[in-house]
Amino acid sequence: MSVLGLGTDIVCVERIAALVERHGARFLDRVFRPQEQRVLQRVGRAASAGLAARWAAKEAFIKALGPHAAAVSYRDVEVVRGEAGQPLMRLHGTAAAALAALGGSQALVSLSHERDHATATVILI
Numbered sequence: 292m293s294v295l296g297l298g299t300d301i302v303c304v305e306r307i308a309a310l311v312e313r314h315g316a317r318f319l320d321r322v323f324r325p326q327e328q329r330v331l332q333r334v335g336r337a338a339s340a341g342l343a344a345r346w347a348a349k350e351a352f353i354k355a356l357g358p359h360a361a362a363v364s365y366r367d368v369e370v371v372r373g374e375a376g377q378p379l380m381r382l383h384g385t386a387a388a389a390l391a392a393l394g395g396s397q398a399l400v401s402l403s404h405e406r407d408h409a410t411a412t413v414i415l416i
């Protein structure tokens with residue numbers, strides 16, 4: 292099994308909070324799946340930080356794909372939680388097709404967030 296791509300991204304938590312504040316459900320539903328939006332139930336800034344980390348994961352996935360990223364919808368790149376709380380990447384439609392075109396079968400993801408910034412790293416195998 293070989294590594295086919297690596298991507299990383301860092302996001303300002305405040306920028307995502309402002310987008311949610313300004314565009315609400317229109318923004319959320321265009322980018323995040325219902326299960327991802329559950330992080331909004333977290334208290335205070337933890338909600339925006341969790342959302343920002345998921346945004347970073349989508350951008351990291353796009354970076355990892357490189358030239359294969361054209362036409363990938365953010366909503367098709369979903370972050371779900373494993374049994375231990377670890378993030379797992381579940382790909383749909385355009386994202387699954389792009390990874391398959393690269394010859395890949397799985398996207399590994401890791402998230403981290405602090406008060407002001409969130410970051411994600413994605414490896415394609």
Ligand SMILES: CC(C)(COP(=O)(O)OP(=O)(O)OC[C@H]1O[C@@H](n2cnc3c(N)ncnc32)[C@H](O)[C@@H]1OP(=O)(O)O)[C@@H](O)C(=O)NCCC(=O)NCCS
Nearest residue numbers: 330340341342344372374375376377378401402403404405
């Ligand atoms: C997992 C752990 C390293 C997170 O570190 P942290 O500095 O508190 O948090 P960070 O901001 O760096 O990272 C948070 C992200 O780590 C991820 N994470 C959570 N648990 C994880 C795990 N077991 N493995 C990998 N990633 C994990 C999540 O994606 C989380 O973001 P989210 O809650 O928005 O999805 C820390 O909680 C830990 O060491 N836990 C011990 C393992 C544990 O508790 N296991 C549960 C057994 S029931």
